[in-house]
Amino acid sequence: MAQDKSPDEHPQDTPTVSEAPLAAEPQPDAVTPSLQPEPEAPAPDAGPLPPETPAGPVEDEEAELVAPDADLLEDDEVRPAPSFLGPRGVPGSDGAMAMTDEAGTAWVAGGWTADVAAAVLTASLVLAYCFSYGALIFSGPFSPFLGFGISASLLTGVVTGVVVAWRGQFPFGIAGPDSNATAILAAMVSGLAPLAATLSSDMARLSLVMAALMGSSLVTGLVLFLLGWQRAGRLVRYFPYPVMAGFLAATGWLIVTGAVRMVSGHSLSWAGLPTLFDGLAPYQIGLTVLWAAVLLIVPRFVRGPAVLPLALVAATVVTHGILWLAGLSPEQAQHDGWLFAVSSERNLWLTGLGPLEQQGADFPSPWSLLSWDQWHGASLKIAGDVLAVVVVSCLSILMNATGIEMATSREADLDRELKAEGQANILSACLGGFVGYLSVSRSLLNYGAGGRGRLSGILVGLVCLLVLAVGPAVVGVIPRFVLGGLLLLLGVRLLWDWLVQSRRRLSFVDWLVVVGLVLLAAHFGFLVALFAGILAGCVIFTLDFSRVSVVRARFGVHEHPSSLIRPPEDMAVLAAHGHKVQVIVLRSFIFFGSAHRLYEMVKALVAEQRPHALVFDFHQVSGIDSSAAASFSKIASVLREAECHLCISGIAPTALGVLRAARVIDQRVSLYEALDPSLEDLENALLAYYRQGVSASRPFVDWLSDSLGPIPGDDDSGSVLLAYLERLHLPAGTYLCHGGDATNAMHFVENGRLSVLLESPGKPSVRVRAMARLSVVGEMGFFLNAPRSAGLRAEEDCVLWALTADAYHRLELDHPHLVQALMGYIIRLQAERLSFANRQILALSR
Template identity: 35%
Template sequence: MTAVHDSTRASRTAQASALALDAVAGTLAAVLALSYAIGYGAMIFSASLAPWLAAGMPAVLVSCVVVGLVISLASSVPFMIGGPDSNAAALLAGIASAVAMNVRAGGGSNRAAFATVLILLATASLTTGALLYALAHWKRGNAIQYIPFPVVGGFLAGTGFLILEGAFRVMTGAPLTMRTLPLVARLSWLDTAPALLVGAGLLIGAKFTRRVALVPLVILAGVVVFYAGLFATGQSLDSARHAGLLFQPEPIRDLRLPVVLLRDAWLAPLVSHAAEIVAVAAVTAMTVLLNTTSIGVSTSHDIDFNRELRSAGLSNVLTGALGGIAGCQSTSRTLMNWRVGVRGRRAGVLGALICFLVIGALPDLIALFPKPVIVGLQIYLGGAMLAEWLFYSFRRLPWHDYLLIPAMMLIIATHGIVAGVVLGVVAACLLFVVRYGRINCIRAEFNGRARRSNVERTVDENRLLDREAARLYGIALQGFLFFGTSHSILAHMRARIESSRATADGGVRFVLVDFGRVHGVDASSTASFVRLRQACLRAGAELVLTGLSTPLQAWFRKGGTLVAGVHEFDDLDRGLEWIEDELLASSRAAAQRSLDPGESRLPASLRALRPHLDTVMLAAGEFLFRQADPGNSVYFVESGRVCVALALDDGKTMRLRSFGAGTIVGEMAVYTGAKRSADVIAETPAVVLRLALPTLRRLEAEDPALASRFHEFVVRMLAARLAVANEQLRTSH
């Protein structure tokens, strides 16, 4: 009983400790979430929108509750923390100012302008939620890999600038321009000292420590400095609030729902800024994937990206329905949660509930939070992003990639986020085209000596093909062919073809292009190969194309490359076989050595073997022997052609090598005593002569000279095969 009692007490102690840890972590997450959210609200409702700050703040704060709660419950990472996002807030600040300006310019009242801004925030959240959920539904969680890295860096640098610009608007009440920059000098030390303390303290402190307590301690120090200054100057809370140093309390019960605001809002300005609203959704999607990737790497936790997109999408739909701003998973708060030892969902849920309690029941606490401290947080966020992408990335990226980052930042600062992202994507695509155009898409070049088909030739035929090797110019391509690569390939091949015409052997007769490893082509590439066909026609050469996939065949037929006179084969081996047959058939030497009908193709030294050989007649497709049969015979191909084929798992066969008249097949199993390693099938009607192993053993005893000549013939055939293989291997390297 004592042991059970002690075990129960230990279990209760452990549960109480875990609950206390979750409560501390949840409280810390809530404090940070509210601090950042207040800063985002101050950034959105600044400058000309500053009079609506108190009324608009609930739209930002509600995101702390909804996004934080849904992500804590639905994320694939149990200790994930979510909330309003700085990237989305920075974009919304610029869009909100433009929308309000449009309403006022059209004669709308302040009420209409405010309602339109709140509808904008809700619409951006709903659009973001729909996009994130759609990406999760179609399992596009890996879409981040298709965004060029410099574009991501340029966007984040631009976002950092927008956050700093928001901090300037909160401090001065005016947008950041060269004309308004001197306004900073007119600020009191109570405006600037806490802001610089928090901003500089976090930027410098983050370089030396990663302790969880850094952010709350620096924020607390900023609050202490602010209130110490307030006490030293003799100002009251009301006077500080009147001076814009503190917020007006606004409980969450005063939140304006989007449905109620529709009658006062102007929809036309929202339609005119639809591209920017979609940009907020795209930026949040990118932020979700980037943040969750960082969290997975830092915590060694497997991330289900589609589940993260789904949870963020659902949270944004809900917060949008309530009029809140877009949010997502937070890297800093999640890592803080993990570093203090939290491994479950309870801390995140408690953090969201604490946010709800403070916003709903204790709004005066928020009203006591100093604006200069919020400005300091914005300086930290924006400064950290600029430092990361403008300075630290300089050492990590090539100069042409790095230049895209400040260029995008300047465009975002002067012309908006959409223009900056479009510039970045276009520039990144151009850089890719230039780089890919420098990649050598020529996998190999060869002539008739360097590359042979898998057809076994006689010794004499191999000598003849060696003499005619220069009559073939072959090239094997790889990758994706587009206008940046196809023109250089055409120029290279045309130069080789034209230079060969000056040689004594009459130049290239066959031009072979292998597309076996080509993934695709564009329209300009097909035009280049039409010009190649024309160059071959002028040079008197025949164009042979091999390895064309079905889509490539369709492209080349539409483009005019595959026309009469152009030879096309399924693979490189078949194309080489056809060219070799053509060279042998047209050779004077081949014509001189053509045999009379009925004359055996056995070498003269082995004619005495004829009485000892059995004649086997094969129809096309008939097996000479099968894989795993006993290796008890060797065969001379008298006429026709047979091939060695390997049976594959899918029921198909792969041709390994073909054997024509005058060659020998099946000798390896006879010498090794192993079973047949592959099938041998007649490709055409064929006649073969069979030498049985018992017959060979009898000849070795009764006629050793004839048996010796047979073995010598086999050795010469094997040496010829090895010589061809060595030459191909040498030239391929």
């Protein structure tokens, strides 16, 4: 006979809360959903409205000329060391003992002789670019001050080269003036020409230019250091690729126009186009173009890192030979514009430390020669260019560091590199230099030539210091077209790579952004292009992000019911009418673009399904902006018009506050901690609405008989099975078992509800299932003779019937046909649960 029995082996425990509390309000604030039509209410007022980033590094200005990735790696067989070799397996080290700094990076990793040899070769290229960039900035009306420009460029190479080699992430890194920033600086200086023309003395005009250069370097250095200090090195990953390509292509255009202005003294613009055909200008520009073509072609046939320096020396020697044969003196050649006219002065300003006397002349601080009104006007004029220099410098540094990472298989700390570059530019500004930073090609040239330690970079800086000590007048022997052709080739390469070749990598619309930025920079200046680029980046981000659906899944209760296992009659009702409760699982950050798409989806859903209730699940939503809240306000209005109840689950306090401010949340909206409780309540409302509560009064023994089916010789199979079961009364909050306990019985639920809990030591238990009346629990462990896979706790007072192992064996002997029927029921039950799981997976995968 059936027996009443208390669960002595499982004393009553304190119930464990399985869900986190609702962040915004306690549950009593929620409204129990009702599927009856709601009374009319006034509608709430509608509220008011980071790869991908560039995949590769910024292409350095002279990368193609020295071809470090191809030529050096072919000729010198420089290869990244396999990781299992350790520090002694670095190529070129020959197992030499390395001296390291406090960060563990080598000062002389491959021996000082290798570093010295690499420094000599690399320094020749660095000097060529220092001369070129100094001449680019001090061209046109400022060409009389070319000696100071070359000095400032060399000083930049000294300071940034030494500091970056000493403090930077890459021990073989080479820093100095770079084409991207220098092109903007040249445009900035050219824009100061009208203001400089109003000044009374040459020294005042020179002070204006030097102060602008040093000020931009100081601001850039401070921003770089702060970015590194705040560990913001990864911000570059979120910069739109089309905008970066547009900036670099615009930089190429600035270099081309600067090269033309340097060799001819005329501006490459629509207004200045007729002047390009005056006097010797056509011949000077034509010779510059021809020399750029030579620099493009020669490295394709003659490979090696020394090709470019030797070509520059050869062109200089040949030019002086032709001038001698033509009977032109150096002074006449300088007057005609074939050579640079550079004075023998070599002056450095120590900003804030007073004048530095050289050759018997006193040169005052650049800050002391202009009035406050003049400084104020100049500051306003160059503010945009300084901002452009900061942006381009940050992007170039981070992407160049990434390029060196890829080429040398070394992982870089970008934040450390930013701090080192910031310190270098601050010091450069204080000593009279301008912006400089890490170069990909010069660093890889040093690496390919055998430089591994910090000594090589420091020696390159000292070579620049030596040339600075000799005097900038050495550039006076270099023909203008030699440096102009080098700059022209660099600019054309940037235009080719980022304006022409980018068409293959970008969609047509993205490519139009690149073209537009170049045209804006050419016609209105880099400042306008900078702000247009920032605006384009925001628009691109908005459009791209709006294409990402914020809907993780959409399903009805008939496809994905709650975790409560109900009687078959109830499940049949939910299968027939579950589509009347629709669930939309949201994700990511919701803003106005994605929220409007959600609004359109809800309108179509309401028109098609006519649901009784709609649930928005926010547990995967990171945030929502106020503009998106306006779309949710419109969604709420659409649902009220359709008499569809709105439920919100798993919403964070901040997002809830945004919706409250937009008057989306009111007393007619139900709030839930999680999705499952909302589904359970809505299922109850569906069952009540369709008046299918027959199972609530169905006798337990009749359910057993229907589940087992007719059995020969046993007309009432339920009563026969009941005789072998033991009756248990389980008070609310009491555990029937815990996970890992031995499975000594399977249980039939007559009344009440059991929670199936996953338990982990030190963590709250998680409810994964709930077993309602007229259900079976524990059958898997019972027939597999396995420990309990989860805990079972009574959510309310329960009446259970236990089939123990002994009773099951007696049942096998007494009623084998009944055991077969029971096994058939268990198989059908598992098949139904598997089908249920498949429907859930299908619903979540849509």
